[in-house]
Amino acid sequence: MTRWPSPRRLLALGMTLVPVLTAVLGPALAGLPHAPPGGPYAPSGPHHLLGTDGLGRDVLTTTLQGGRSILLLTLTATLLAYLLGGLAGLAAATGANRLVEQLLLRPLDVVVAIPALLLVSVAAVWLRGEASAMALVIAFAYAPRIARIVHAAALDAAGRGAVEAMRQQRESWACIHLGYIGRAALRPVVADLDTRIVGVLYLVASANFLGLGFGPGSPDWAVTIARNESGLLLQPWSVLAPATMIALLVVGVNLLGDDVLHRPRTARVGAPR
Amino acid sequence: MPLSRRALLTGAAAAAGVVVVGACGAPPDTPPAAPRHGGRLRAVFQGGGSKETLDPHAPRPWVDQARHKALFDKLTELGDDMTPVPRLALGWQANPDATVWRFTLREARFHDGRPVTADDVLASYARILDSAAAGRRGTQLLGELDLANSRALDPRTVELRLRAPVVELPTRLAGTGMAIIPAGTGDFGRPVGSGPFRFESFDAGTSSMLATRFDEHWEGAPYADQLEILSAGLQARGNAVLGGQAHYADDLDPTFARIHEADGAVRVIRAPHSGMQAFAAKVDRPPFDNPDVLGALALTIDRQRLVDVVLAGKGEIGNDLFGKGYQYYADDLPQRPHDPDQARWLLRRAGAENLRVTLNTADAGTGFVEAATLLAEQARAAGITIDLATVDKDTYFADILDNGVLVNESVGAMPIPNHASTHLLSSAAQNVSRYRSPEFDAAYRNAQATGDTGRRTAIYHDMQRRFRDTGGLLVWGHSDWIGATAPALSGAVAAPANTLNWARFDRVWIGAGA
């Protein structure tokens, strides 16, 4: 039976889709009604709906162009981080040997010890706005955190009576570890997915704001916020338009996460497993 | 040809050095009020974290120069047109070929009570030239000084002998890092100078230097009791003066001037002709070794648009020459036009249609990336494709000396001859465009030996004409130096950085100006 999505989900979808569609379709739409360049921080007018930025570029146009980079980078980095962190965490938790667990987790702690933004700030000098390299560094910075959570959740699951029961019933290793523990660990990890995406998004944005990410001429949302900081009082849209896009994306992903990842949980409370 | 024997200048000239220079955007003229004494003055400058130093011969960020100016004096300082203004020197005279100079010192004391003597001057210059030391900024300017044969004629007369004629010696002595220190100083933990403020304390962690009024300063005691000089980033400097946390904020951006000249929350002071904004094309390698290609690029630049956008209109357009508004500037040369069609024609003639070059840019200077972005757009009109390469900002100025073909360049206020000797001669360390011209070098040496100001000016004009077409420096603008004072501060004047009246806190006072 198909059900009409709840208004809440529609809202969440809508909020996510605005920045995502902007990022995907924006570059094609940008500057379609070709507007002559204006003065720096020019007020809103017929040529420039949201005014211009510090370079005299149309704010609407740069906002349309500035989403693709941040979105692509965020998704790639998150995916990579999950891949690396999830595997390491699960392997550590289910490993038969304590030494294996230590060998897997301890090196990760070295990375965890460096706050992500600082890792990026040291690496930034080499990266020079190279998107693929930035994705790797960010994934590298986030993987240990994911590994820790996967590890803790898997440990928790492995400690439950059900596993003991399965062991006694001589279920296969794969069935216990990948099937039960993996699935049990998946919940807190996926419950975290939206926060994770947002975390990476923030890391990318903060790095760009501090001038550690994409080149200063890039139309990227966070870069333009930083570049137009001094014009905030002259043409607020030059900061607010890209900031709104980032905020919409964050709220949308969060609501969507809550909505989608939340539903099975309500059903699960008290339900036999 | 007799060298003009300069009359001994007196203290009156120094007092006259305080000239109000176009304090644009100042509130309507108010009747002058009597200066008030007392109070603690707080000023905030661009800093450099742990790079900041109290060694007056090795200044790095602007905040160092501001601090050193409060604590030390030089023999001379620069006026707004880059002519020398006597400071510790009362006056000077030179022999006809400008190789032997005598400077008479005024009666001045260091903060510890010792008099400033000729020996201190010689010791200071010896320290600057110390070949074992590194990071001394004045080494190049004193390059011709023959220290072994220079001597103190009496405690208040110093004779400097040069290995080659330098008719501009008095302006060179006003350069960055030329402070006079007491002989024998090697450690600047608690610096002692002869400047208007006496060192009190320095906290590197908070980047705060505190100094107190030096009552025995030769120019009279400052009005404020205490002076605190701090450093902070661009936005924080502007916010500090807006939020009443500082009396003066230095080196603000044009957008700040645009906003607050209009709303009057603070007094914006702008000094014109304070910095050269340019692109440097390397003329020793393709494609800009071809004068037609270089000329084409020069014609594609819409200078007015760059000034309007990058400098928010707070500046003037450039004519591919350094030093607009300064002594010896060749202002009779026609303004370089913006003519993309002519540029296309030149490129066709050079066989360089569809030219594609890379512009190495970085956030190493205010407006670098913005200017580069706009140039790339403008060049399209002439069929030139400019790819922007964002390079490392921390090592930018060293990298561009050898690397790339087209780069951003900016130079602060300094006399035109000093710019030539440090940036344009074949031997110059900061010759970014790789201009190498034996004729230009010879003309420079000739000018240094020419005592007559009129004839020397003619030589400098000729050098600039020669340089402009083949030198590789595409000067698109001359920026204003922008600072802001809190309503409580009076007496501040606008002056380009590096000149006498910039960062000068002995002649300003806290208290309503009206």
Place this chain on the structure above:
Amino acid sequence: MCARLGWAVGQLSCLALLVFLGTAALSGDAAVTLLGDGYDPGQAARLRARLQLDDPVWTRFGRWLADLCRGDLGRSLVGGEPVGTVIAHAAAPTLVLAGATLLVVVPLAGTLGFAAGVREGSALDRVLTTVTVALYAVPDFVVALLVVALVSVRLRLLPPTALGADGATLLTRPELLVLPVLVLCCQSTSSLSRQVRAGALDALGTGYVAQAVRLGLPRWRVLLRHVAPNAVAPAVQSTARVISSLVGGVLVVEVVFAVPGLASELISAVAARDVPTVQGITLVLGAAVLLVNLAADLVVARVVPRARERA
């Protein structure tokens, strides 16, 4: 316990080596950055000789390590100050900022998250979720720019920068702390309260809680004795994470409010290629985060059964 300390030392050594190689591989060196726009090859060569930058990488690392073993972090290449002093100066404002933020965030987020979690779907839960999501949505640097522009510059209510303030000044003049801590709180309260809420929900869903409820234990007792401890486990690890991400937030805040703290010192040291300072700061930060994680693990070991067996 000893083994863990051993691991920690090993990790820190790895970190030191990584950071050293990383900074050594950066383009340019301290001599280049020191001379800035007055770069001149001759001067640079002399500076390099004086700073011993011409020595091979391994010699320099060995020298640094040998000094470290004597408890000496070396001297800054650009300022000449002992790195220990630099760190001590810079750490104070950062600690004050981070400490003040945690003092606000932990009780606030704990209470809010737990209250929302145990009444999932209630009006309280919905309001709290909406508010935290909204707060979380605006990047901290945007919040910082906006509060400075509005509260300080326009309304002149609170100082816009912490100009010239060290750690002690921040403590004696709390008005300087209000805006930076406010900015830092927005993000961390939201994320931590969401974690606590998720933890509470998770605990509510476990079999033994259902069992306890079936046995007829009073609700408050179930919540306090069975739900709260299990909600704490992920929350403690999240707090550890919040602390480490706080360092990132602190960086933005330090830049916007001109606080002379550790994070901005690190950035400027990287920019200046001041290798000993970069080394010292990352080592101290690394040690601090390791300690926090160690503490988190110990707390988790007390409340999660299987982890206790292994600890």
